[in-house]
Amino acid sequence: MTAEPPQITFDGPQDGPVLALAHGAGVGMDSPFMAAMAELLAARGVRVARFEFGYMAERRAGGKKRPPPAQNTLLAEFRAVIDALGGPGSVVVGGKSMGGRMASLLAADQEQTDQPVAGVVALGYPFHPPGKPEKLRTEHLQALATSMLVCQGERDPFGTAEEVATYPLSAAVQLTCLPDGDHDLKPRKSSGYSAETNWATAADTVAAFLRGHT
Numbered sequence: 001m002t003a004e005p006p007q008i009t010f011d012g013p014q015d016g017p018v019l020a021l022a023h024g025a026g027v028g029m030d031s032p033f034m035a036a037m038a039e040l041l042a043a044r045g046v047r048v049a050r051f052e053f054g055y056m057a058e059r060r061a062g063g064k065k066r067p068p069p070a071q072n073t074l075l076a077e078f079r080a081v082i083d084a085l086g087g088p089g090s091v092v093v094g095g096k097s098m099g100g101r102m103a104s105l106l107a108a109d110q111e112q113t114d115q116p117v118a119g120v121v122a123l124g125y126p127f128h129p130p131g132k133p134e135k136l137r138t139e140h141l142q143a144l145a146t147s148m149l150v151c152q153g154e155r156d157p158f159g160t161a162e163e164v165a166t167y168p169l170s171a172a173v174q175l176t177c178l179p180d181g182d183h184d185l186k187p188r189k190s191s192g193y194s195a196e197t198n199w200a201t202a203a204d205t206v207a208a209f210l211r212g213h214t
Helices: 032-043 054-062 071-084 098-110 195-213
Strands: 008-011 018-022 047-051 091-096 119-123 148-153 173-178
Touching: 008 032, 018 032, 018 071, 018 098, 032 047, 032 091, 032 195, 071 091, 071 098, 091 098, 091 195, 098 119, 098 148, 119 195, 148 195, 173 195
Parallel strands: 018 047, 018 091, 091 119, 119 148, 148 173
Antiparallel strands: 008 047
């Protein structure tokens, strides 16, 4: 299945390692979290390629909320972005929440071809729907061979640090937990930590991961 590549917004140096970064299910590529992470990663030498899936672009144009389409449609659009960026081998794929999940599914699919992606980055991975820890979305992560970095808030309702520690994930999946962080990696004020500190730590970790995989 092929698709036209979505419009891509770049941040960071042209010669930096490339991270194709997809948004979450309910917000676009210019959400406060996405914009902040793109700026932090760009400052660390990463070439961030943000894009929007078609349903979000239509929502932006028409103002009407639209749910994400079928998984195959999202993956086809993600592949079109990768092709526009030079092909799977030169790109680390990633995203926020749903975007990170699509990136990991894409990586698992690409492992069945002779063109695996260079790596995967997930910022707040949706391991399960909030309040439904029994509905895990981890099956493909158990056998994943592509190196994957997950930056997860310790109290993320989509999978807390305590919960994720019990999952049978592949050894290729590296987990970095951000202190008291929620799904946007933000801690509570009472914790003594700050969103700025957690986001900077995540950006440091992602930048180091990219330098080791591109």
